[in-house]
Amino acid sequence: MSNPIVRAVVTDIEGTTTDINFVHKVLFPYAQAKLPDFLRANAESPEVDEQINAVRREMGDADATLDAVIAQLLHWIETDQKVTPLKALQGMVWADGYQRGDFKGHLYSDVAPALRQWQQAGKALYVYSSGSVQAQKLLFGYSDEGDLTPLFNGYFDTHIGHKREATAYQRIIEALDLPPAAVLFLSDVVEELDAAKQAGMQTLQLVREGTQAGNTHACVTRFDEIAV
Numbered sequence: 001m002s003n004p005i006v007r008a009v010v011t012d013i014e015g016t017t018t019d020i021n022f023v024h025k026v027l028f029p030y031a032q033a034k035l036p037d038f039l040r041a042n043a044e045s046p047e048v049d050e051q052i053n054a055v056r057r058e059m060g061d062a063d064a065t066l067d068a069v070i071a072q073l074l075h076w077i078e079t080d081q082k083v084t085p086l087k088a089l090q091g092m093v094w095a096d097g098y099q100r101g102d103f104k105g106h107l108y109s110d111v112a113p114a115l116r117q118w119q120q121a122g123k124a125l126y127v128y129s130s131g132s133v134q135a136q137k138l139l140f141g142y143s144d145e146g147d148l149t150p151l152f153n154g155y156f157d158t159h160i161g162h163k164r165e166a167t168a169y170q171r172i173i174e175a176l177d178l179p180p181a182a183v184l185f186l187s188d189v190v191e192e193l194d195a196a197k198q199a200g201m202q203t204l205q206l207v208r209e210g211t212q213a214g215n216t217h218a219c220v221t222r223f224d225e226i227a228v
């Protein structure tokens with residue numbers, strides 16, 4: 001059964017399209033291991049220098065040494081803080097890992113067929129993750145289901161705002177130029193769904209293994225249960 005009101009789907013990644021364990025047990029440890037050497041080797045490059053200075057601004061210390069910046073980044077990884085320059089740098093480090101074949105982006109088996117079906121039904125597909133746009137494109141581009149990037153119309157990261165704040169979803173709605181209720185947001189995290197609902201989006205919680213179902217949003221366990 002289709003839902004003609006929905007014209008666009010915006011999906012979260014971690015816990016929604018992708019096992020949380022892949023992010024926490026493969027991607028984060030990889031970044032933790034490689035980031036120090038990556039920063040020391042590339043600190044002079046303009047794109048890395050820009051992120052190092054963004055970390056210094058977050059630290060409130062414009063003169064922080066590279067060692068202090070590295071220590072701050074490792075602390076943010078350990079405590080899973082969604083800080084924009086950390087996410088940008090993680091994306092740069094993961095690029096190497098995907099390109100070398102050290103890992104592939106994990107997707108639950110129900111995700112790719114559903115995305116293809118929704119695209120064929122004329123729905124516009126977007127990603128909204130705390131991971132950087134580069135990291136999102138890498139995960140879907142080097143996924144264990146092949147390159148899924150042609151399925152997506154666009155990507156949003158924390159440059160548009162944080163995922164638990166309604167303003168981020170209002171900005172996404174403006175960017176999509178659609179009525180709020182024509183946009184369906186998928187996530188495992190109730191606070192993100194609350195923020196999207198506050199902005200007027202339709203919401204669905206993905207309750208994958210290990211996720212606690214809330215009672216304020218409709219729930220599904222797989223993408224093939226979603227009528228779009």
Ligand SMILES: CSCCC(=O)C(=O)COP(=O)(O)O
Pocket residue numbers: 012013014015023027082087090128129130131132135136139163
């Ligand atoms: C884009 S893959 C890496 C995901 C990531 O870094 C992260 O923090 C997960 O964020 P999400 O918003 O997808 O829960």
Ligand SMILES: [Mg+2]
Pocket residue numbers: 012013014015016187188189
């Ligand atoms: Mg999530």
